[in-house]
Amino acid sequence: MTGTVGRWVVIVDHTTVYYVILVIFVMALLTTYLIRRSRFGLALRSIGEYEESAAHIGINVTALKTITFAISAFFMGAAGAIMATRWTYIDPHIAFNPLFSFLPVLMAIFGGTGQPYGAVLGAAVFAYLEEILTTKFPYYYMLLFGIILIVVILFLPNGLVGLVQKWRKGGLNRQNANT
Amino acid sequence: MLKVRNVNTFYGKLGVLRNVSLKVEEKEIVALVGGNGAGKTTMLNTVFGLLSPTSGSLEFLGRRIDGMPPHEIVKLGISYVLEGGKPFLDMTVRENLEMGAYIFETWKRKEEILDQVYQTFPLLKERAGQLARTLSGGERQMLGMGRGLMSRPRLCMFDEPSYGLAPLLVKEFFNVIKTLRDQGITILLVEQNVQQTLEIADRAYVLENGQIVLEGKSREILQNDYIKKAYLGL
Amino acid sequence: MHNVDFDLNQGEVVGLIGPNGAGKTTLFNLISGSLPTTAGEIKYKGKKITGLKPHQICKQGVARTFQSAKLFAGLTVFENALAASLFGTKRAVSVADAEREATELLEFVGLSTVGAVLARDLPIANQKRLEVARALATKPELLLFDELMAGLTPTEVAQAMELITKIRDKGITIFMIEHVMKAIMSICDRIIVLHFGTKIAEGKPEEIAANKKVIEVYLGT
Numbered sequence: 098m099t100g101t102v103g104r105w106v107v108i109v110d111h112t113t114v115y116y117v118i119l120v121i122f123v124m125a126l127l128t129t130y131l132i133r134r135s136r137f138g139l140a141l142r143s144i145g146e147y148e149e150s151a152a153h154i155g156i157n158v159t160a161l162k163t164i165t166f167a168i169s170a171f172f173m174g175a176a177g178a179i180m181a182t183r184w185t186y187i188d189p190h191i192a193f194n195p196l197f198s199f200l201p202v203l204m205a206i207f208g209g210t211g212q213p214y215g216a217v218l219g220a221a222v223f224a225y226l227e228e229i230l231t232t233k234f235p236y237y238y239m240l241l242f243g244i245i246l247i248v249v250i251l252f253l254p255n256g257l258v259g260l261v262q263k264w265r266k267g268g269l270n271r272q273n274a275n276t
Numbered sequence: 277m278l279k280v281r282n283v284n285t286f287y288g289k290l291g292v293l294r295n296v297s298l299k300v301e302e303k304e305i306v307a308l309v310g311g312n313g314a315g316k317t318t319m320l321n322t323v324f325g326l327l328s329p330t331s332g333s334l335e336f337l338g339r340r341i342d343g344m345p346p347h348e349i350v351k352l353g354i355s356y357v358l359e360g361g362k363p364f365l366d367m368t369v370r371e372n373l374e375m376g377a378y379i380f381e382t383w384k385r386k387e388e389i390l391d392q393v394y395q396t397f398p399l400l401k402e403r404a405g406q407l408a409r410t411l412s413g414g415e416r417q418m419l420g421m422g423r424g425l426m427s428r429p430r431l432c433m434f435d436e437p438s439y440g441l442a443p444l445l446v447k448e449f450f451n452v453i454k455t456l457r458d459q460g461i462t463i464l465l466v467e468q469n470v471q472q473t474l475e476i477a478d479r480a481y482v483l484e485n486g487q488i489v490l491e492g493k494s495r496e497i498l499q500n501d502y503i504k505k506a507y508l509g510l
Numbered sequence: 511m512h513n514v515d516f517d518l519n520q521g522e523v524v525g526l527i528g529p530n531g532a533g534k535t536t537l538f539n540l541i542s543g544s545l546p547t548t549a550g551e552i553k554y555k556g557k558k559i560t561g562l563k564p565h566q567i568c569k570q571g572v573a574r575t576f577q578s579a580k581l582f583a584g585l586t587v588f589e590n591a592l593a594a595s596l597f598g599t600k601r602a603v604s605v606a607d608a609e610r611e612a613t614e615l616l617e618f619v620g621l622s623t624v625g626a627v628l629a630r631d632l633p634i635a636n637q638k639r640l641e642v643a644r645a646l647a648t649k650p651e652l653l654l655f656d657e658l659m660a661g662l663t664p665t666e667v668a669q670a671m672e673l674i675t676k677i678r679d680k681g682i683t684i685f686m687i688e689h690v691m692k693a694i695m696s697i698c699d700r701i702i703v704l705h706f707g708t709k710i711a712e713g714k715p716e717e718i719a720a721n722k723k724v725i726e727v728y729l730g731t
Contacts, residue, residue, distance in 0.1 A: 447730040
């Protein structure tokens, strides 16, 4: 025992990392797809619509929320484990960095909740944006990120999914409401 | 006082009001009755500026009001009590009432007006410090009415005010309506409780599927055979 | 709530009336588990249910509707009923069975033609029907109706009364909060009256209608 909290991590070559992440990604998508079509999925959607009502028709809300969180954490944990090999050194500060915890949520919101492809789209665009911004504007990228996020939340509250849905519905429905 | 002429209002492509015309004269109590989904609430929303009519015109005290935003309409003297009252749940009863007097002219006199409203609704005075969230459905309804009166309106519109109220309160409420009219306020009442509404209203319009199918003095409408069967369950 | 004390017998249809703010919905919330009791207990079929969570009480056989329909707005009518069929009973149900039951229930309440419609797009009378269907899907023995008739036209009220009678005939005990006197007086075997959180009267409809205190605080003359 070294007495420190950090650890050096085994180095793994990039190709392996890539394939492992790919497998995790596919598994996550598959799980999402399967859950969505299952009883469990219906229960989750019910909780999302009206939690109190869901409890009153027999759904154990606390238990289901915990299980969902656990499933989520499983994939995150797996992804984190393989990503750790890229950084070669891990300590609690890095592992529990609030930014890393927050970014996936941002990606999901950016992409649009409600459809699985939203998170995928959001993450892809986000990751790409991050790369571009950090290289082109190393000093301002945080600010630009923030601005983009505000713009998206203001004008596309349903994220990119909302944009796709609007584009699909086509044309403009004559809305007469002032509000 | 209020003239609605050939108004058509749509929700997207759905025609909810079709060629509706009605008028409310000063110091009248006019009722707009009809079943669920007939378009009654849409009518009130159109008058109040929450919806724009696709065609037709709305006039209040001689001025065109179609297209005007709600806050301007309030300033002109129209008050709208929503179905269920819809008070601000995280504010107290008193704060809700004070918000009703938001426009400048009444804000100056809000204490005085508040006393008057408390006289009309003593239950609200009792619960003045309570959060609206803690009120029952019927009490929220009452709060909504009180709030609507705080702007000292010339015309007060009520959407289903008897919804969920105990029979005693319904009777008291209809008495309040009469008192308000005696105080000089004109009333437009949208209701499903056809019997009691027509008993106090001067005139009424019957709305079905977005169109006016019957209009006239309430007494006559109460005698109408079709109305008796369809709305009074007789 | 102060010292409210009463029994419901199997197969009865009992009404709960009282002025606004008397605590009627609060009482329902205590029974269904939405609210915890501070003192006293609620026993269902001899078992204590105070302190249980709503989903547990539901599985015991107590179902309720809400004053303002708390439907799953973004789900279809069928999905709403299906969810209740799948999760509302103590015994696990297969998806196929649940789907069958949901279909039957939608027919029972008169919603078979709108199964694919989103709950949020339903007119109010159908929303109430769906609330009833969902409650029934959990196979209750005791059903609590909270102001089912509010906002319904006289025709719709008559239809609702028919539906309640059909439910009663299935052997389900019914406890209903209502302001629509016509309904309460004709269907209920007994009526309990609440005022400021206490029980002020209990008895047959005729007795209640003649009760001075009830007339004074609730019915009016």
